[in-house]
Amino acid sequence: MTSPDSAAVVLRVRDLTVRLGQVAVLDHVSFEVRRRDYVGIVGPNGAGKTTLLRAVLGLVPIECGSIELGADPSSGRRLRIGYLPQSFALPLARFPASVREIVETAQPEADASSSAVQAAIETVGLAALEHRPVGMLSGGERQRLLLARALAAEPELLVMDEPTTALDPAFREQFYHLLDEWNTQRGTTMLLVTHDTATIGAHARRLLYLDRTVVFYGTFEEFCASEAMRTQFGAPHQHLICHQHGVGAGFEAGAGP
C-alpha cells in the first residue's frame, strides 16, 4: 500500500555513488524530491552538481545506489521530463534546423502538440525568430531556445543545469518568474543547479548543498537556522541567501519575518 506521502515523491535518490575513473564524483548521495517541490542545488566547482543531474536523467552510469523517478500514480506512465542543459555546442556551425524545428523535438516520441510548441516559443520571446536557423542565434537566444524546448514538453519535472549563465539580466529575472509560475500554477517540480545563490533564495523552496555528498538538504528556514551551515558556507554568504528568501540568518526554523 502506498501512503499519500510516498506517492508524492517524484525523485528518490538512495546511496548514489558515481565514479569517473578512480574518483568518486558523487559519494553516497541520498535525497528525495516531492511533487511541486522547487529545489536549488548549489555547491563549489567540482562538487558533482552536473553529474548528479546527468545521473538522475540516466545519462551517466552509476556505480551503486538507486534512482527512482516517480511515474504518474494514477496511470503508471513515465514522468514527462524537461531538460535544460547549461548550453549547447552546435555540432555544425550551419546546423540545418530552424528554431521551431528544434522546439518540436521536445517530445520526439509523442510529437509535441503544435499549440504547446507555439506557446513555448512565444513564452521565451523567440516568436519573431521561429524560422531562423539555430546557427544564427546568439548565446542568450540559444539558451532561450533550450528553455522553449524544455517547456514545450509540458514537463512534470524540469531539470536545469545553470540555465541563466548566458541570459541578460532582464530576461534572467523573467526566467525566474516563469519558473515560479510553472511551479505554483502548473505544479511542475523544479530541480535547478545554479551558482546564482543570491537569486535562488528568492525562488526555490528547498536547498541542496552538494560537495560530492549531501552537506545540507532542507528548507531555507532550516538552512538559515543552521550553525553548521554558517560555518560551512560562511556567514556573509548564508546571510545573503537567507535575506533573499526573506529569512534572517540565525533565525529558528520556520521563524521567517
Add this chain to the structure above:
Amino acid sequence: MEMLQHAFVQRAAAAGLLVGLACGLLGVVLLLRRSALVGEGLAHFTLGCVGLALWLGWAPLSLALPLAVGAALLMARLPERGTMYGDTAIGMVAAVGLAVGTALAARGGGFRADLFAYLFGDVLAVSRRDVAVAAVLALIVAVVVVLRRRRWLSVAFDPDHARVSGLNVCRYEHGLAVLTACAVVIGLRIVGSLLMTSLLVFPAATALLGARSFAGALAVSTALGALGVLAGLALALFLNLPAGPSIVLVQAAAFAIAWLVCSPDRGRSRASV
C-alpha cells in the same frame, strides 16, 4: 537520345535515381551525426564480401547484403562499450573487408574481372532485380527518414536530450547503420566501392551549405542525390566516360558551385542582419 532506348541505360538510370534518392536522405543524417566515414568503411568491407561471394560462386548481393548489415551493426556497437572511437571501428572493419577481397583476388580465378566491376562500378551489370531492390530500399529509407524526421533531428541535434525524452537513440543509430549498409551494397553496382562514399556525402554536404531547416536540407539533398546520378550517367554516355567517376565529378561540381554561392563570408553577413 538514342542511348536512352537501350534497356541497360534505362535500368542504370532507374537504379541510380533510386539509390541517389536514398543516399541523399541518409547522407544528411550521417553527416549531422559525424558518421560520413561509415559509408566509406562499409563500401570497402562490402568489396571483400563480393570477393568472397564470387570465390564461392554465389550471387554477390545475396552474401554481401547480410554481411554488410552485420558489419554496420558491429561498427555501431563497438564504440558503445567505450573501448574505442567510432572511426577506429570503421577503420578496422574496412581493413578486414579489403584484406579479404584482395586476398581472394590474389588467389586468382576468373572472377577477378567481376570483382573490379564492383571496385569501380559497372552500369552494364545493373539487372532488373537490382532496380527492384533499389526501389524497395528507396521506399524504406523515405518512409523511415521522412516520416520520423523529428526523431532523426532530435538524435542528430542533441542525443542526450533525445534520451531524456524517451527516445531509444541506439535503435536509431543501429537503424541508420543498417540502411546505410543496404544503400552501399546496392550502390556498388553503379559507382563502385571506391566512389560509393560520394553518393552519401556530396549531395548532403551541398544541401547543408545553404539549408535553413532540416526539412529543407532533406529535400535539397534528395533532389541533388537523384539529379546528380542522372546527370553523371548522361555525362558518361555522351562523353564515353565510366559512369562512377562521371557521377562523382558532377556531384563535386555541384558542391563547388554551392560553396562559392554560400561562402562563409556571405553566411556571416546574413547572420548579422
